[in-house]
Amino acid sequence: MENNFKYDIEIIFDTIKLASVEIFDLLKNSMGEYTSTQNSTGDMQLKVDVLSDEVIIKHFKNLSIVKQICSEEQESIISISQNGKYSIAYDPLDGSSLMGANLSVGSIFGVYDGDFLPENIVASAYVVYGMVIGIGFASNACDGVSYHVYNGKEFVYKKTLSLNNSGKINATGGTQKNWSTSHKEKIESLFNRGYRLRYSGGMVPDLHHILVKGGGLFSYPATSDAPNGKLRMLFEVFPFAYIFDKAGGDSTNGKDSILSLKPRNLHDTTPCFFGSKEEIEFVREK
Secondary structure, three states, X not given: OHHHHHHHHHHHHHHHHHHHHHHHHHHHOOOOOEEEEEXXXXXXXXXXXXXXXXXXXXXXXXXXXXXXXXEOOOOOOEEOOOOOOEEEEEEEEEOHHHHHHOOOEEEEEEEEEOOOXXXXXXXXXXXXXXXXXXXXXXXXXXXXXXXXEEOOOOEEEEEEEOOOOOOOEEEEOOOHXXXXXXXXXXXXXXXXXXXXXXXXXXXXXHHHHHHHHOOOEEEEOOOOOOOOOOOEHHHHHHHHHHHHHHOOOEEEOOOOEHHHOOOOOOOOEOOEEEEOHXXXXXXXXX
């Protein structure tokens, strides 16, 4: 049974690799043009968002082990195989609005054994599209978060990403004028302790930066204009909560563990904080 799981996860990981190479080629030829449509949560779509979504659907639609997929760019679940057991939620292109500034963007994948519930997550991956394609991957089949880089022919394992008990990076999102007083005080206290601001506006590159540097805090809090946060549980928050847990870190919505939350709808959002254990303990303190 365990061997079957490992084999299944390898197939899914290989599929993500194939899709990422194709998406990277799309990015090379994109100028960040917008379409005339919005996604399910009202964000204006870039053409490359739509094309990236189509690439991922194409690569997963023939996998018999996959029951269903859902995308940040789609309103509802897409059925794949009646006999499949895995559900995959993904953000095809995180941070695509940064493309005009030539900054890194990414993709995020959460693999669920059964329905789209946090207790069912068994693997997660993120892809960073920068100077090269990098993939961080974790699953119940192995320890840690393995990081792989594409060399033009194949993906090569580089190292296992792990977090120290604390770090020095402070990546904080949301418009500052809409922060709560308590959040402002916490962020300012970190800067007073010597933390460095490192925030691009892309979830994937900013969280990858913390993982590569071995510690720090990423925050997207509740704000006056987005009291339930902005980032989506299934496509973005749960997959990275799983990654950070496997890397020896932690995550929270400010009070509770991220993976204890219960989404009611596919596109539910939540405030979220990811980081080293000491930083997350600090966030939870009143």
